[in-house]
Amino acid sequence: MDERVLKWVTAFMALLTVTVCVSLFFFPELHERSVLAAENRLLREQMYAGAENAAVEQKPEEIVEQTDDKDAQLKIELPEGIGLSDLTIENYYLTQDVYIRIPKAEEDYFSHYSVQGSCNHISAISYYQEKEEGVIVLGLDRVYELQEDYQNGNLYLNFLEPHEVYDKVVVVDAGHGGRAPGASKMGISEKDIDLAILLELKAVMEESPGNIGVYYTRTDDSNPTLDQRVQLANKVDADLFISIHNNSTATGKFSNVSGTEVLFDEADDSELSSRRFAQICLEQVTAATGSSSRGLLEGDSIYIIRTSEVPVALIEVGFMTNRQELELLNSQEYQRKAAEGIYAAIEQAFAEGY
Ligand SMILES: [Zn+2]
Incomplete structure (x- = not known):
């Protein structure tokens, strides 16, 4: 290749690299904005669905x-x-x-x-x-x-207001739902495991002696918008906001990686913080399930965490990309243990003054 062509090729490659880096930097924001726009459109469509004469x-x-x-x-x-x-x-x-x-x-x-x-x-x-x-x-x-x-x-x-009716108010969210399955492995969808754990928790909460009002973002295979989920927590002025998810490795391939992670709102510097509540969830869920602790993660890149005005913890109960853990996550016994861990976390948080 002659020297001039080589120079042009080098310049072109450099420009391409810069372009890719810049768009990667902005992409998460763009993606999130388009998700929110789609959600708003869906909301408007839902509002008038079913009415013979439009409201x-x-x-x-x-x-x-x-x-x-x-x-x-x-x-x-x-x-x-x-x-x-x-x-x-x-x-x-x-x-x-x-x-x-x-x-x-x-x-x-x-x-x-x-x-x-x-x-x-x-x-x-x-x-x-x-x-x-x-x-x-x-x-x-x-x-x-x-x-x-x-x-x-x-x-x-x-x-x-919920606090006029209940001593404590909790919002529980099961990740994904409907046509958004979340992680998917061996024909098992994350949305179903998230919901199964939530329903176990609901059963535990219903046995609970305290006057706790619990609001669920979904109790079926529906897919509320991200904004609806977090606004439910904000608009009941929840004492605690818990989102239940399950993890997978970046490649989505089976691996040895397993265990529980909890995401929190690092911008929340209040005394009864999201970080402290996430720590309680991590300790209680790993104690109840016997899974290994992978620690806490900063979660402000996630919409429902960043936008939450109340103490929030997003629990990644386990890895669907680990064969043994997937089998556990898919069993009712383990789902029940996870739910009992979350319930214990709620109780401990209230004992600490949340
Ligand atoms: Zn998820």
Whole structure:
């Protein structure tokens, strides 16, 4: 090759290297942004799915007649003959939407029946008809427990913060779900093991004597958006936020690497920190399962960790790329042990003042 061609080839290779390095540097950010954009699109699509007549969203101030009712925050007039037992009231914590299904309701509900009270905590109101029912949808600014009452043809609703109802509040997340399987090995998907451990933990929590409110991001094969998951923790003002995952090596090939890792929010420098809670989870889960401790990892590159406003621990229970550990992770006995370890971590964290 003559010297001039060689020079050009060298210059071209150098430019290529710089380009690749620069795009690799920005790629994680770009990828995350496109994931969030897709999630938002999905959310909008879900909002109107299932409605025969698309819900028309209105400003709460246009619907709610401001009164200082001492009985409840909201008083909704019902059609004649309709009582509390005829209504179906669904509180979707994950999206902070409340659906009130009313039989025999008219097409234009709010021009026939009054809604009185205060717009506090209500960010949107919409109404649509589905078969014989009218559906009022309240969009809330945070997660609330509903207190329902009925008097003289009116539905009374109060919105209670989880901490007004429970002594302690925990949010538990199972990684991935739906069409996002996570790690996959030998026909076993991480999403299913994550969920199985969560359901074991749910069973343990239900036996727990304490007045602990537990909110789950999913209890089936659904795939909430990353933002929905972390906002559930933020909007219940959780004392603890736990995300259950399982690991694989970078290549995804079987290897000897095994054990438990816990990721934490290194930006959280509060006294009851994410790091300390992650340490408790690591110790309790390894003690319960007998798996080896691979230590703590800084997790701020992960959206739900970085965005969490409450103490968060993301537990990578074990490695699906280790044959022995995969077999354990796939067994109910081991899933139960992992769940008992997580429960012990929750108890210890509360004992330490979380
Ligand atoms: Zn995962």
